[in-house]
Amino acid sequence: MEPSQRAPQGSAPADRRPPPPEEEPEGFAWKGALGVALVVGALVVWRACSAPESGAGGSSAPATPGASAAAPGANDPADPAGAAALPPPRCAAAGPAPFVIGDAPPAPRGPEQGAGGGEPTGPEDLAPFAVEIGRGTTFSGGFAVGAQREAEGGTVAMVATLSADGAQGKLVRLARSRGDMDPPVVAGAGGAILAAMLEPNAGGRAIKIAKIDGEHVTWGAELAEGRDESLALDVAASGERAVVVWDDVTRDGKRSRIMLASADVGTMRSVTSPRPVSQPSTDAETPRVIARPGGYWLAYIARAEEPARRASAKAGDDDEDTAAAGETITHQWIEVAPMDETGALTNTPRAITPKDGHVLAYDLTLGEDDGLILAFRDDDTPSGSSGGRIGTVLVRLGGAGEPRVIVGGDREQDTPPEAALGVGAGVPALLPGSRGRAPGGQPGAAGAHAAAWLAIANASGPTQLAALTARGELEGGLHAEPALGRGEPIAAQAEALLVAHPAGKAMKLGVLRCTLATPASK
Structure with a gap:
């Protein structure tokens, strides 16, 4: 063969097919791609079958046979398991939007709010100098609650009323509230509302009582409350008479006692002067009174005269200067007594919880x-x-x-x-x-x-x-x-x-x- 007829080095002659070794790379790449695709698909299927399902909010739960991502939640009535785990709801919103006291902030963008404007799934939006409310009550016109808010350059005490369905609400101004006092305490008296509030004076504090009839406010006589630290106060009406109870220290300052006075609901004039109704030997505080047919129930917390002090000092260390004083834990119990419509006791107060107990709070x-x-x-x-x-x-x-x-x-x-x-x-x-x-x-x-x-x-x-x-x-x-x-x-x-x-x-x-x-x- 002449030199001009030789093929270039490394290339195949023009009249011959590419040898089999040159075909293997193309076939191997096709087969490798198919294998990788199969492996990736298998991994995806394996993860879908073995990974736990995500619940609301991204929380995970163990996989359940037959469950799917669209399964109803635990509170879905269509889910028997969820219905068994959580009790059915007993409450539902009634009436229109809630009645607002004060200036409410813009509604947040988030879960649907519950009745009254609260968010069941998040903390409440609290702010300094917020509106304060006390215990509520009922009367023939619906609901009433004592409240106080910052206004008029200070704090104003008021009573808020709502119809029984919550559709109609209004505020009735009582007076400026001086000092760091609690909201007014309210009680129903037929179609009217009684409100009692504390007011500082030269002798300590006074109790002011008012009757709210519609938007008309009638003030009654003031009662001397004393100088003790407690702000406990309650009021109730039965028939034509109303009673007010509070706690005050004795003259020697060694113990606290329950005081009571009564007033005529129609005229708001005092009927009986303040008098102690708890036992002289009892250290009593936090009174509550509630009307019953023919009279009232009186309750209060009584405590032992010698409290058991729990301290962090070592046992046997009697040096008060070196002992680390802890919080005083006393034996406290509840005493109850019935009263007639005039506010007079019809029986001696008696302990109705164990005297070796530690009652912190109560309601009735x-x-x-x-x-x-x-x-x-x-x-x-x-x-x-x-x-x-x-x-x-x-x-x-x-x-x-x-x-x-x-x-x-x-x-x-x-x-x-x-x-x-x-x-x-x-x-x-x-x-x-x-x-x-x-x-x-x-x-x-x-x-x-x-x-x-x-x-x-x-x-x-x-x-x-x-x-x-x-x-x-x-x-x-x-x-x-x-x-x-x-x-x-x-x-x-x-x-x-x-x-x-x-x-x-x-x-x-x-x-x-x-x-x-x-x-x-x-």
Whole structure:
């Protein structure tokens, strides 16, 4: 072959096909791509089958056979498992938008708000110098609550009223409030409202009483309150007479006692002068009074004269200068006495909780046969801490029953563990329900009404609500209500609850309708 006819080095002759070794790279790349695709697909399928499902908010839960990403939530009535885990809602919003005291901030963009303007899933929007409210009450026109807010260059005391359905609300101005005082305490008196408030004076403090009839305010006589540190005060009306109770120190300053005075509801004139009604040997404080047919119930906290001081000092160290003083933990109990319509005691006050207990707070409402239901928190830990027990007791004119622990401790009863939230640092609030039951209604039956409602508001979580029988027994569990959220029930009549929600410097008042709802299968 001539040199000009040779093929270039490294190339194939023009008349020959490419050899098999030159075909292998192309075939190998095609097969490799297919293999990689199969491996990636297998990984995707494996992850989809083995990864846990994500719940609301991105939280994960164990995979359940047959479950899918579109499965109903735990509170979906179509989900039998969720219905069994969480009790059915007992409360629903009633009426229009809540009544606002003060200037509310713009509504946040987020979850749907509950009744009264609260957000069930987030903390309330608190702000300094916010509107303050006290305990609520009912009267023939609906609900009423004492309030105070910053206005007119200072603090103004007022009474807010709402119709029973929450559709109509208004504010009635009482007076400028001087000093660091609590909102007015209110009580229903037929179609009128009684309000009692503290006012500083040269002798210490005075109690001013007013009657609100529509928008008209009638002031009564002032009562000397004393110079003690307590701001405890209560008022109630029965028939044509009203009584006011408060606590004050004795002249020697060694103990506190319960004082009482009465006034005529029609004229607001004083009928009886202030007088002590607790036992002379009892150190008493925090009085409450509630009207009953033919008179009143009086309750207060009594404590031992010699408190048991809990200190962090070593045992046996009697040197007060070197011992680290701890919080004083005293033996405290509740004493109760019935009174007639004039405010006179008809029986000697008696202890209705153990005298070796540690009652921190309590509330009351009427129960069976016009008796008195008390709910109290008993706790021997420092105030503000979590734990403790919530108990109830029924008191009749003929005597008192045995106190029963219904929530907390190791004796918790009738509270499903999956629904109970614990006592926390909250204190009990008792609200009246229906005095009877729906026709044919049995305890826990759908459509039946609670004789009373027990609410425990807690800064660390949503408010818990429980129904009580007319004997003060727990009827169902104590658990959060979606429509209630972090709102605080402050008054109730029949199945309507007045709920307060803070909103910045404002306060929102709304109405919930609550019944003893049960699953449809029952």
